Amino acid sequence: MYEKQTTKHGVLSNIRWQWQQVRRTTHHATRQLLTGIIIYAVLALGATILPAVVVQVLAQHTDLSKVALILIGISTIIALAQWGRPVNEITFQNTYSRGRIAQLIQFGIHLVKVPYVWQAIPEYDQDRYAAASYGLYGDNQAAQAIIKNGRDLLSSSLTLLVLLGSLAVIKWWLPLLLLAFALISDDLQKRTRRFRREQRDRNTTIIDRTNYLMRASTAETGAKDMRLYHFAGQFRTKTDALFREHETNDFRVSFRVFLQDVSIAALNGLCNFLTYGSLIIDILRGIFSVSGFTYAFNAVATTTSQLSTLLQSWNELNQNSDDLDLVRNLFSTEEAAIAAPHRTNTHLPAAPQPIVFKHVSFRYPGADHDTIRDLNLTIPAGAKFALVGANGAGKTTITNLMLGLLAPTAGEILLGGVPINTYVLRDYWQYFAPVFQEATVLAASVAENVAFHSTVDLPRVQAVLKQAGLSTDVARMAHGVETPLTNYIADDGVQLSGGQQQKLMLARALYRDAPVLILDEPTAALDALAESRIYQAYNQMTAGKTSLFISHRLASTQFADEILFLEHGHITERGQHDELIAANRGYAQLFKIQSQYYQEGATPDAQ
Numbered sequence: 001m002y003e004k005q006t007t008k009h010g011v012l013s014n015i016r017w018q019w020q021q022v023r024r025t026t027h028h029a030t031r032q033l034l035t036g037i038i039i040y041a042v043l044a045l046g047a048t049i050l051p052a053v054v055v056q057v058l059a060q061h062t063d064l065s066k067v068a069l070i071l072i073g074i075s076t077i078i079a080l081a082q083w084g085r086p087v088n089e090i091t092f093q094n095t096y097s098r099g100r101i102a103q104l105i106q107f108g109i110h111l112v113k114v115p116y117v118w119q120a121i122p123e124y125d126q127d128r129y130a131a132a133s134y135g136l137y138g139d140n141q142a143a144q145a146i147i148k149n150g151r152d153l154l155s156s157s158l159t160l161l162v163l164l165g166s167l168a169v170i171k172w173w174l175p176l177l178l179l180a181f182a183l184i185s186d187d188l189q190k191r192t193r194r195f196r197r198e199q200r201d202r203n204t205t206i207i208d209r210t211n212y213l214m215r216a217s218t219a220e221t222g223a224k225d226m227r228l229y230h231f232a233g234q235f236r237t238k239t240d241a242l243f244r245e246h247e248t249n250d251f252r253v254s255f256r257v258f259l260q261d262v263s264i265a266a267l268n269g270l271c272n273f274l275t276y277g278s279l280i281i282d283i284l285r286g287i288f289s290v291s292g293f294t295y296a297f298n299a300v301a302t303t304t305s306q307l308s309t310l311l312q313s314w315n316e317l318n319q320n321s322d323d324l325d326l327v328r329n330l331f332s333t334e335e336a337a338i339a340a341p342h343r344t345n346t347h348l349p350a351a352p353q354p355i356v357f358k359h360v361s362f363r364y365p366g367a368d369h370d371t372i373r374d375l376n377l378t379i380p381a382g383a384k385f386a387l388v389g390a391n392g393a394g395k396t397t398i399t400n401l402m403l404g405l406l407a408p409t410a411g412e413i414l415l416g417g418v419p420i421n422t423y424v425l426r427d428y429w430q431y432f433a434p435v436f437q438e439a440t441v442l443a444a445s446v447a448e449n450v451a452f453h454s455t456v457d458l459p460r461v462q463a464v465l466k467q468a469g470l471s472t473d474v475a476r477m478a479h480g481v482e483t484p485l486t487n488y489i490a491d492d493g494v495q496l497s498g499g500q501q502q503k504l505m506l507a508r509a510l511y512r513d514a515p516v517l518i519l520d521e522p523t524a525a526l527d528a529l530a531e532s533r534i535y536q537a538y539n540q541m542t543a544g545k546t547s548l549f550i551s552h553r554l555a556s557t558q559f560a561d562e563i564l565f566l567e568h569g570h571i572t573e574r575g576q577h578d579e580l581i582a583a584n585r586g587y588a589q590l591f592k593i594q595s596q597y598y599q600e601g602a603t604p605d606a607q
């Protein structure tokens with residue numbers, strides 16, 4: 001089983017990790033970061049000091065040209081910093097967003113590399129995926145924001161070091177008072193944020209549900225059923241209820257923010273009264289010079305705003321760090337899973353080999369029972385096996401286990417005597433040509449959809465299209481095998497019918513020409529003629545290969561060397577069709593029932 005990894009890294013560790021990602025994409029990152037920190041500090045300190053310097057210079061009645069010179073000097077530094085700020089902001093943003101974009105790409109690539117089970121089974125580890133994508137795509141985009149907040153934290157720390165130090169010289173208790181008030185208002189904001197997060201989670205659920213309703217009522221099939229069965233009214237009621245709930249949650253948040261703002265304003269009033277009051281008393285008593293008072297007055301204001309920036313950056317950094325942990329954990333677990341140190345074997349035999357299931361059990365995460373229980377099965381090299389059973393018997397699960405898409409919870413699967421979990425997955429998959437129940441038609445040409453590879457062997461494409469019974473339909477298309485499929489990308493793309501899609505999947509599997517051919521309900525969408533053609537061509541298609549034909553329709557598997565009858569994850573009967581009929585057990589009974597409905601007593605040869 002894949003272990004869920006939930007390591008919690010510290011804020012600094014996560015900043016460092018993200019910074020490494022950023023630096024991988026650009027050389028100037030550190031220089032830009034340092035410039036940004038200095039610019040922000042200079043701006044905050046410059047604006048605080050300038051008025052006091054002006055007052056001081058004027059008070060000393062210094063020579064006017066000297067006054068002008070000092071003022072021009074300070075103003076130039078501030079102007080330069082002001083000019084540098086947007087420039088630095090734009091380039092810096094570009095730099096740190098590159099780290100995030102690199103991760104987005106990495107995330108996309110990982111999605112197709114990771115163990116299939118993570119995506120296929122929602123309960124398995126879907127939350128990790130959802131959370132990781134939240135860290136990358138979500139509203140605060142942790143991967144990007146953590147660097148920006150890190151920079152803001154450093155620049156405000158630097159500024160505060162100077163300001164608090166100078167205020168402590170003026171009055172020792174001033175920094176303590178400002179810090180205390182900042183911490184109290186920060187605590188208020190933290191509570192509001194927590195409340196907002198709770199409401200946001202509720203709203204996310206509401207949005208998920210609303211999205212489902214939108215999807216269901218706009219998707220072709222949903223929209224059709226919705227109209228014909230007059231379900232639009234009920235849908236509307238559900239959507240309205242969700243909308244109202246969302247609105248109420250939003251109102252709660254707004255009211256909470258209002259209460260927070262009123263409280264903070266009152267706190268600020270009290271803090272200002274105490275600090276400024278004390279400074280005014282001092283100047284009245286003559287303890288302060290005018291310029292000293294001006295500086296202290298400004299320094300208190302800047303300190304308050306810088307403290308709030310610092311605390312806000314720190315809180316956001318913690319939030320970013322939590323989100324980034326999810327991305328980081330996902331990547332590291334994936335790396336471990338992809339690297340899979342035990343998967344080193346790349347030497348797959350070219351010819352079919354026996355496939356052996358040894359005491360294999362599999363339980364879906366969260367399920368209270370095994371879907372496959374202690375399965376022992378040998379599929380000899382070159383055998384034509386059929387796996388049959390009622391819906392939900394476990395046929396697809398067995399296939400996914402054989403393909404290494406799912407890992408057994410107990411037991412092992414061997415290919416040519418070698419445990420399949422020692423093979424590098426990418427190589428292992430080359431050994432199989434599967435046709436799944438659900439067709440995957442991509443926005444690419446017919447030929448590309450068949451070859452599923454960067455290079456396309458056109459004569460081979462034509463040959464397999466013919467074998468799969470699709471060549472006539474393709475020949476009628478405007479551009480033959482070059483015709484684009486689906487209209488996601490090409491406006492003139494062709495939409496294949498269900499049966500045509502199934503034939504295309506068969507052509508894709510035949511094109512791969514792998515030692516094992518797996519056909520999971522390959523004829524479910526085919527008309528009777530097309531179905532019978534497939535059966536007739538089956539021997540030719542599977543010549544020299546091992547094949548596994550999966551179906552819940554017993555009549556479709558009579559040509560198999562051996563039929564495995566599956567019930568609740570157990571093989572309860574095996575043998576050839578006639579033997580199983582003669583045994584008159586579960587298989588024979590199901591066959592009789594199906595025959596009555598499908599009227600399919602005939603063997604493929606007779607069809």
Ligand SMILES: Nc1ncnc2c1ncn2[C@@H]1O[C@H](COP(=O)(O)OP(=O)(O)OP(=O)(O)O)[C@@H](O)[C@H]1O
Nearest residue numbers: 120121364371390391392393394395396397398552
């Ligand atoms: N992702 C999943 N999570 C939990 N249980 C699952 C999951 N997928 C399948 N199952 C359960 O495992 C059992 C076997 O399913 P499987 O798809 O292997 O059956 P099948 O024989 O291929 O059925 P069908 O003929 O309908 O395709 C079913 O009871 C199903 O509910």
